[in-house]
Amino acid sequence: MGNEQPEIQLQGLHYLTGDPIRITIHQGRIDSIAPLNNLEVEQQQLPWVGPGFVDLQINGYAGLDFNSLPITPHTTSRMTRALWKEGVTRFFPTVITNSEEAIKEAVAAIAQECEEDPVAGDAVAGIHLEGPFISPEDGARGAHSRLYVRPPDWTLFQRWQESARGRIKIVTVSPEWAEAEDFIRRCTDAGVLVSIGHTAAAPDQIARAVAAGASMSTHFGNGAHPVLPRHPNYLWEQLAAEQLWTSVIADGFHLPDAVLKVVMKVKGEKALLVSDAVMFSGMQAGTYESHIGGKVVLTPEGRLHLAEQPQLLAGSVQMLLKGVSHLVRRGLCSLGEAWEMASIRPARRLSLPVSSGLQPGAPADVLLLDWRDGEVAEPRIAGVYKNGVSVFP
Known part of the structure; x- marks a missing residue:
């Protein structure tokens, strides 16, 4: 009985409906959700309440980096805790194109910390390997080093996965390589999500990749050539592929509002947000x-x-909350939809336990948000609960 957690009750406006609710949390899980009928509670003083954010792509934050080697000791543990103030309760450390040994060292360091620190182990839902199996072409390659770009190699990937102790859950691949189709099929069979990104692939190569099991697009519209044929091109093909979920960076700099609007209209509940944050995020x-x-x-x-x-x-420095804020302030979607793009949808795509959101029995990863006027003020994180424990402020 010594580990028994006290019952916690949170009050707020439901992120989807705006209705005042009381959430009861017991032993790290949501026990019940009930409407608030207390006339003494002034609704305008209640924070919004919803599921914690899930970020599928974080390269670094606040000076911490998963790609500067050697990785500073305790980077994963420190970043896990630093991200709480951004409302991020689960995330995918992202390792980008590098040498074979450098990638091995990076994923091994992340995996080791996840095993040594249970808090980090719970927050890190997997590792995202973004490269080196991407396009060698300028533009499509983005900021990734041409020196280490290479064709998909299942044997090499298995070595990295062994070093990562099975924690690589997402790999970004360009289907333009002859080896891509077989590689995608093997990854899919092994339970690793393949995302199309940093690509110069032809339409038929995109189609074959989807047929082989590719199921997502990495930061759609970025890591792309500045000029493309009117049609066909790899952006149209990915939008048209109904099987592909589509992640976007909605910081107001990476994509015009028109592109964000089209992605959300076409993809519906398969549109989701990522930060793709680099180490300068959270810095002055x-x-x-x-x-x-x-x-x-x-x-x-x-x-x-x-x-x-x-x-x-030179990268993204805005976190998921900024993406939510941008979508709402620009009138591109409701708060509820933007919130789900940053929480429920990425969790659902990766089959995470938190994909059920605010439901009895779900893990109590809960976010409280102060946002008095969505068209004027910027939102503020008012509280974060991780497995029912208050972790911020």
Whole structure:
């Protein structure tokens, strides 16, 4: 009985309906959800309440980085706790294109910390391997190093998966390689989600990848050539593939509102948000040295660009809350839909236990959000509960 957690009750406005509710949490799970009828409770003072955010793509945060080797000790543990103040309760550390040994070292370090620290082990839902099986072409390759780009290799991937102790759950691949179709099929059979990204693939290659089991698009519309044929092109093909879920970065810099609107209209409940955050997220505006792009500038508005080429983005520094805020403030969707794009939908795509959201019996990963005027003020994280335990503030 010594581990018995006290019952917790939270009050707030349901993120989907706006109705005032009381959530009872017991032993780390949602026990019940009931309407609030207390006339003494002024609804305008209640925070919004909904499921914690799930980020499928985090490269780094607040100076911590999964791709600067050697990885600083306790990076995974520290980032797990730092992300709570951003409302992120589960996430996928993302390792990008690098040498065979560097990727092995990175995934092994993440896996080891997840085993040594149960808190990190619970928050890290898997590792996202973004490369090196991507396009070698400029534009499509993005900021990834051409030196280490290579064709999909199942034997090599298995070695990395062994070092990761089975924790690689997402791999971003370009279907343009002759080896891609077989690789995608093997990954899918092994329970690893294959996402199409950083690609210059032809329409038939996209179609074969989907038929082989590819089921998502990585930061759709980014990691792409600046100029494409009117049609056909790999963006149209991915939008048209009904099996593909589509992740987008909705920070106001990476994609125009029109593109976000089209993706959400076409994909419906298969549209989801990612941050694709790099290590400069959560840091003050200024000029920094990047290990992959030289000097970069983080503006007060939250845009990260190359110092010598201000027109070129150098990564994303806005977290999921900013994506939710942008979609709502621009009138692209409701708060409920934006919140689900950052929580329920990514959890559902990866079959995570939190995919049921605010339901009795679900893990109590709960987020409280102060947002008095969605068209004027920016939202503020008011509270975060991880497995029923208050972790922020």
